[in-house]
Amino acid sequence: MKRLLLPLGLILAFGALKAPLESHLLVQERASGFQAAQLNMQLRSQLGQMGFMAALSGFRAIMADLLWIRSGSAFERTEWGRMKLLLESATQLQPKAILFWEMAHFHMAYDAAISARENVTAQPSDALRRKAEREYHRIGEQFLLDGITHNPNSARLHERLGALYDKKFHDHARAAQAYTDCAQKPGAMGYIRRFAAYQLAQASGYEKEAYARLLELYQEGEQQRLPTLLNLLHSLAEKLAIPAAERVYTPPSTPPAQPTLAR
């Protein structure tokens, strides 16, 4: 036993030196986007004791995939509540997987929401079905917002958020903001800036700003002068009463309607 005292002392001395260095390295790893997963009690109940141990022991990604696959079987049985819990756990285990956030939002805000709205047998009240639908829209939105918190540079998640605000919330100002944020991210598609301007053009109270943005895009050249942009420019110019001399686009006058022959 006595012969083990020196080695134990060496290990403890090394431990005292290494502990602050380990903490420092962990901070650096987190700053670089690693070690972002939060392992909590909800995850433990989802994974079970062995699964939780596996997740702790370096098999986090495999456990996240397992939960993801299980959420697929919940989808097939339209068990939306269970699916939401499984998706939450999968995204917590693998918060850097854009695919998980994107698909989780889609399953909730589109699949589950439509199912809730149309399932008359489960809920005869139209008002309650609409309420459930809105709830699933919010859950989908939350998945995207959490995903963006973990992956702030993901153009894809910002784009999905813009589409969600547009198509499900009909909130064009927030959709425009999401698309504007998206356009500043690396890898954003070229059409995103146009989408941001289109959304702003539909938001009431932002007409001047929308007109300025559309004008800016128009002045970039032919590649931006698409029919939707031109039509929006024209309708906003009408709305804002822009003098004819200052207008950059006037739609060709429509030919006079042909008189119809009476039968």
Place this chain on the structure above:
Amino acid sequence: MNPSSPVHSLFSTRRIAALAHNTLLELVRMRVFYFILLFALMVIGSSLFTVNFSFQEQFQVLKDVGLGAISIFSWLLGLLCTALLLPKDLEDRTLYTILAKPVPRFEYLLGKLLGVFLLIGIAVALMSLVFAGVLGLREQQVLAETARSTPPADLAQALASIRASAFQWNLLPGIALIYLKAVLCATFTLLISTFASSSVFTVLVSVVVYLVGHVQGIAREYWLGGGDASPLIKVLVALVALIFPDLQLFNIVDEIAVGTVVPMLLFWKITGFGVLYTLVYMLVAQVVFSTREL
């Protein structure tokens, strides 16, 4: 001393290389590489299991399963081979034959350990080749399917998206860190085996070290943060933080697999830390082994 006889040096890389070579041969003859077949079955199986998924899901599951399997197999290989080293040499009396010659105990330990490191290295390289092969094959299939079914205008973007989801060179630093973690665990196992009375004890304690090593960070943060627990708990937490290595620091491959790029400076810092751990545990193993009665 006979002036014609060669001078015996205290440290010889040739002796260490000979020991490492023999250890590697000995382990290879134990047919440890059969587990590669099991690994290949796992990766191919997961590849077949995911054929109905979208290509992003397929590649993600394949990468997670492949990298997870490389991690667990390399750790298990290092653990079992290292745990058997000393007891087997004691049982066969090889240890006495070697140490009766002018071979210092340090060289013996280092040679044995380097043999295991080589074995883990070969195993990780073979598993990585199988993994990359299966992933590449699946990528080619998906590319061919997409080329058949996608309109020409969207084809280039679709193919680029598939290629971005499949094998990327960025995975290599992650695989290197898996190797480093296995090497570190093997060194800790060697340290345990220098005072352990049986291989079973060594294996059990090493498994505990592996499990506790992955939650050491929680204990360390609690200890350094000065949590308000009872003195006994504080002492226990401090012991966990001081004695065990933080193995979680080497687990960055999960994020790498989904596209997070590891900065080279961070990679070298983690590598340096792993090498430091390995050297210190090797040194402590030598201190224990040098005083062990054989």
